[in-house]
Amino acid sequence: MNEIVTNDKGIPQPKRKRGRPRKRPLEAHETVKPVANEQVVAQEDRKPELAPEPKAPKKAERAASVTIPPHYWQNIQGWCKFHLFYGEMVARAGQEATFVEVGCWKGQSAAYMGVEILNSGKDIAFHCVDHFQGSDEDAHKNDPEVRNLKAVFEENMKPCVQAGLDLTVHTSDSEKAASKFKDGSIDFVWLDAGHDYHTVKRDIVAWLPKVKAGGIIGGDDYPMKGVGDAVREVLGVEVNISEYDGWKYWHMPVEAD
Ligand SMILES: C[S@@+](CC[C@H](N)C(=O)[O-])C[C@H]1O[C@@H](n2cnc3c(N)ncnc32)[C@H](O)[C@@H]1O
Numbered sequence: 001m002n003e004i005v006t007n008d009k010g011i012p013q014p015k016r017k018r019g020r021p022r023k024r025p026l027e028a029h030e031t032v033k034p035v036a037n038e039q040v041v042a043q044e045d046r047k048p049e050l051a052p053e054p055k056a057p058k059k060a061e062r063a064a065s066v067t068i069p070p071h072y073w074q075n076i077q078g079w080c081k082f083h084l085f086y087g088e089m090v091a092r093a094g095q096e097a098t099f100v101e102v103g104c105w106k107g108q109s110a111a112y113m114g115v116e117i118l119n120s121g122k123d124i125a126f127h128c129v130d131h132f133q134g135s136d137e138d139a140h141k142n143d144p145e146v147r148n149l150k151a152v153f154e155e156n157m158k159p160c161v162q163a164g165l166d167l168t169v170h171t172s173d174s175e176k177a178a179s180k181f182k183d184g185s186i187d188f189v190w191l192d193a194g195h196d197y198h199t200v201k202r203d204i205v206a207w208l209p210k211v212k213a214g215g216i217i218g219g220d221d222y223p224m225k226g227v228g229d230a231v232r233e234v235l236g237v238e239v240n241i242s243e244y245d246g247w248k249y250w251h252m253p254v255e256a257d
Pocket residue numbers: 077078079080102103104105106107108109110129130131132133134135172173174175192193194199
């Protein structure tokens with residue numbers, strides 16, 4: 001039931017709302033002084049402070065919580081005779097870098113590079129490019145695993161990936177994969193895909209602009225005629241030739257334009 005409120009002369013009055021009394025509107029000459037009560041209300045209105053979000057562990061902390069595998073590349077079939085050069089590339093890289101290997105086969109050289117990167121503690125993004133179809137070379141055609149090449153590669157890279165390697169696999173033709181990278185964005189690119197003159201020339205032309213000034217481009221199999229001819233034709237005399245265990249590879253620092 002509604003209650004009628006009257007004043008002391010018995011005249012009905014408008015009903016007052018419960019709670020804080022409504023303030024009288026201010027006259028033009030009046031100002032409001034803060035009162036203690038208002039300060040308390042302001043504090044009550046403040047949202048309770050949230051507990052800080054747990055921060056993502058830094059790379060060094062992550063590394064401490066996973067076990068980096070010892071080198072296992074020798075257990076993988078392949079043709080990597082340039083592993084010491086891969087180690088040098090990791091050592092000369094800055095704290096953050098982008099590396100690309102073109103031609104990965106079952107992952108022998110990639111697994112070596114992966115463990116080197118993990119051991120370095122550097123933030124090196126490692127891109128592996130291969131169409132995983134092998135080639136017309138007998139060693140590829142006659143290998144029974146060529147039908148499952150990508151699966152074999154991925155299996156062989158698992159220990160590195162599980163230890164935190166930042167690996168991107170591009171199942172693609174070399175030239176097409178190169179077009180996905182920005183010019184001047186790569187610190188180190190290694191070419192070990194096709195070995196005939198036209199393919200190697202095409203690969204050097206496609207990847208060279210992607211390497212940043214101060215970066216390195218290189219590749220395996222310099223003694224093969226197609227490789228040597230293409231390298232000399234496109235890169236000229238500035239290219240360096242190194243040798244390991246009787247086998248030569250080529251490499252060249254990229255200068256600013
Ligand atoms: C010599 S093997 C790579 C060997 C590997 N680096 C190692 O250390 O064992 C060449 C690889 O290049 C790949 N390949 C050949 N031509 C290619 C192309 N045009 N684009 C992408 N991959 C290619 C083949 O599928 C093969 O896996």
